Amino acid sequence: MRTIGIAVSLVLGTTLAGGLGAQDVQVRLDRRVSPEVQRAVRGIAADAAAHGLPVDPLVQKAIEGGAKGVPGDRVIAAVRALAGRLAEAKEAVSEAGVAAPSGDVVEGGADALNAGISKGQVGELVRVSRPPQDPALTLRVAATLAALGVPATQAIQLVQGMISAGRSPSDLLGLPGQVQAGVARGATPAQAAAGLARAAGGPPPGRAPDWVPPGQRKPRNPHKP
Template sequence: MSMHRRVLTLVSLALASVSAVPALAQGPVVLPIADAKARVAVEREIARAAARGLPVQPLIAKAMEGVTKQATGERIQVAVASAAKRLEQARTLLAPSTSVAELTSGADALAIGVPGAMLKQIRAAWPVERSVAMPIDVLTELVARGIPARHALEQITVLMARGATPSQIASLGTSVQADVAAGLAPDAALEVRARGVMSLLPSPAAAAASAPSGQRRP
């Protein structure tokens, strides 16, 4: 077995084992937090989120991150409560979307300072049955790279309006990353790459004509 295969196998085994660790939304969650008082508080926070109809997977992941990073029980509790609050905000902003991926993406965007109004704009740019998780993720990545949120949103919504696929939008972030690594300013890299993706897309008129009627939200 090649070294490459061996690593992949090891990682697959590791992922398989960790995916079985937390009881994701199936019965009570038991988290490996040493501080018993904090553990109970975190579990209660997660139960409350579940009762409000919020996805618990991101909250369990947040708690596990805190455990791995050796955060205090109190800090994990605060982090999980904050994450639950952001999920609730994301649900309101992205309504009627309720998928775990979209709410998680929305909450993560809010966490790095993306204004809530921008999430609404992204939701409005695509039909409701189409997931906006990927455009929000790319917006989050671009903002984290230091690109002004307004500029990043503009480029992403133009691509969405022109009929870009999630994969094409995601490749925008990857290309910007490569350009930044090569020394280009993040803002300039976004400009160049967005133009590159757009050159592959149909014209605005053709995109509008091909969009099924009644799917676009006002």
């Protein structure tokens, strides 16, 4: 038992991913959440750090729950669920070819998962987010679009279409506001997103990114295999 206690102390005493140490976690949680929540979150944060996950989102989630007066067991459950999404997001980003993803990218992936975007779609978006695009930004834009009511697949296609059209990161950042403006004019989120896709030269909703309108596809050369 003593060996286990020492091991736990060593884990909690290490520097946590995202720039937070165990003492920093304790200080940030002190007087903001109950001692029970503090103990649980410190343990979850230590485990997350051991797996290379960002810790700051976990601490912030606990603080937000405490500020809203959410019962302790629900705060702990929410923090644990977020840790699970961060782990899934890191796996998706790594499978997309990013060997050592930053905390921002992992957190962006977790936001996307929370908004209903699938693990596979997270990977797709990371793969197309090459400079000057930042995968953390594109993931958060897609997550925001999905949270606004744009179907997940359509949100991914819209962002991919903008990237393929050579649009800048600032153009992508403006997409959620443009969808909201369309909704204010009476469109559904899906209709507003479809209008933006057409303006960007992207495919209609439900079409693959390489979709070509009927009659515009170049005929196949019979002399080429």
